[in-house]
Amino acid sequence: MEKPLTHAFLKDKQRELRPGFPETMGLRVHRSISWIGRAEEAEDDDARFIFLWIAFNAAYADEEEFRGLAPAERDAFSDFFRKVVGFDPGQRIYNAIWENFTGPIRVLLQNKFVFNPFWQHQNGIDGFRDWEQRFRAAEHRFLRALQGRDTVQVLSFVFDRLYVLRNQLVHGGSTWNSSVNRGQVRDGTAILAFLMPVFVDVMMDNPHEDWGRPFYPVVD
Numbered sequence: 195m196e197k198p199l200t201h202a203f204l205k206d207k208q209r210e211l212r213p214g215f216p217e218t219m220g221l222r223v224h225r226s227i228s229w230i231g232r233a234e235e236a237e238d239d240d241a242r243f244i245f246l247w248i249a250f251n252a253a254y255a256d257e258e259e260f261r262g263l264a265p266a267e268r269d270a271f272s273d274f275f276r277k278v279v280g281f282d283p284g285q286r287i288y289n290a291i292w293e294n295f296t297g298p299i300r301v302l303l304q305n306k307f308v309f310n311p312f313w314q315h316q317n318g319i320d321g322f323r324d325w326e327q328r329f330r331a332a333e334h335r336f337l338r339a340l341q342g343r344d345t346v347q348v349l350s351f352v353f354d355r356l357y358v359l360r361n362q363l364v365h366g367g368s369t370w371n372s373s374v375n376r377g378q379v380r381d382g383t384a385i386l387a388f389l390m391p392v393f394v395d396v397m398m399d400n401p402h403e404d405w406g407r408p409f410y411p412v413v414d
Contacts, residue, residue, distance in 0.1 A: 200234070201329065204395065214401060219397065222253060223253075225408075226390070227394060228246075233390075240320045240368075240370055242365060245387060250393075252408075274393075275345075275353075278396045279349070282396050287345060303352070303355060304333065304353060308356070309329055326371060336371055355378075
């Protein structure tokens with residue numbers, strides 16, 4: 195298995211290249227790398243996952259999302275994935291999925307506890323009694339994407355489930371270091387820990403592409 199890129203590697207590369215970065219892209223990368231570094235220091239998977247998700251937000255979130263102009267947050271995920279996959283000629287993202295994480299990703303996608311319609315039904319929200327049919331249909335679509343080696347679509351499926359896990363942790367729907375459902379936290383953290391540095395590295399290799407404007411710029 196290929197070793198993940200480290201915070202130290204990303205920071206050294208950023209220092210070397212940042213004079214040529216556009217301001218908004220430089221800020222986005224700087225923030226994301228800082229949270230990747232904090233995640234490396236964390237001693238438990240719950241904290242590492244949260245810090246890595248903040249790094250993801252720093253990398254992809256566009257000002258239009260906060261203005262309510264974008265169609266949905268998870269649609270913004272797909273737009274970001276299309277960019278990074280398209281600008282990854284070494285296919286590191288592709289290889290991470292197909293060679294390193296196929297097993298954990300399959301397990302994650304077969305876990306109803308990170309499937310949003312399951313929780314909608316559990317909480318009595320109308321329109322989700324058919325969550326099991328939706329779950330099976332989603333699994334079939336994922337398998338088709340996996341068999342077709344559609345990296346962007348697979349990433350979208352994976353981060354759809356990771357988003358549910360993110361909500362459970364950030365919104366207090368989970369106990370810290372709980373013995374319940376440790377598998378998805380462990381696997382989700384491992385997937386993010388590998389992919390986030392690659393995402394940022396791809397961005398630094400393509401600084402003049404449109405990575406969007408951060409909604410919270412540095413203001414004097």
